Amino acid sequence: MKNHFTLMIIFSILTSLVLAFVAxxxxxxxxxxxxxxxxxxxxxxxxxxxxxxxxxx
Amino acid sequence: xxxxxxxxxxxxxxxVNAPAGAFRTLVACIAGASIPGLGHALLxxxxxxxxxxxxxSVMFVLGIQLQGRLFEPGFADFFSALKFIGQAGSGLLYWxxxxxxxxxxxxxxxxxxxxxVFIYVAGLLNMLVIVDVFDIAMGRKQ
Numbered sequence: 001m002k003n004h005f006t007l008m009i010i011f012s013i014l015t016s017l018v019l020a021f022v023a024x025x026x027x028x029x030x031x032x033x034x035x036x037x038x039x040x041x042x043x044x045x046x047x048x049x050x051x052x053x054x055x056x057x
Numbered sequence: 058x059x060x061x062x063x064x065x066x067x068x069x070x071x072x073v074n075a076p077a078g079a080f081r082t083l084v085a086c087i088a089g090a091s092i093p094g095l096g097h098a099l100l101x102x103x104x105x106x107x108x109x110x111x112x113x114s115v116m117f118v119l120g121i122q123l124q125g126r127l128f129e130p131g132f133a134d135f136f137s138a139l140k141f142i143g144q145a146g147s148g149l150l151y152w153x154x155x156x157x158x159x160x161x162x163x164x165x166x167x168x169x170x171x172x173x174v175f176i177y178v179a180g181l182l183n184m185l186v187i188v189d190v191f192d193i194a195m196g197r198k199q
Binding site for chain 2: 001002004007010011014015017018019021022025
């Protein structure tokens, strides 16, 4: 498993899951918070990657 | 001029649950610090216990499998100390592989940096989980 994008997805899922269970109670609230966190992790990572793309190092 | 306390000042702390008691709180926090999720299991929060144990364990084991490095206990260098503290937050998940000599790390590996992040975050999340155990045991959370 060397694909960085796959690893980033796995990392995002596991971290979002723990944070959702710590921060919220109730299945519906947890699911909503989990999805918001997961999407934020993935989208912001891709955006940060594109913003760093022009840098030569 | 002497300050007088308000007679009908509202209390800021309203317990959600009955506090578990000092001894049980201490035992739950130590258990949670040793094995992720065990503190919640002792308090009867099985859903959280299973999720925390599963997520943190998978993250830590993936970190080791992806050639991550377990930083040895030491406080000579500030950043190495921070790395050690972050990783050791996983409790026995850190100490058992460390005693067995696992996790030497390979800085030339393609996934080395990712693997280290997995191990750091597993430990840091477990610290957060311990705070959650404390709040539940004190009756501040459900």
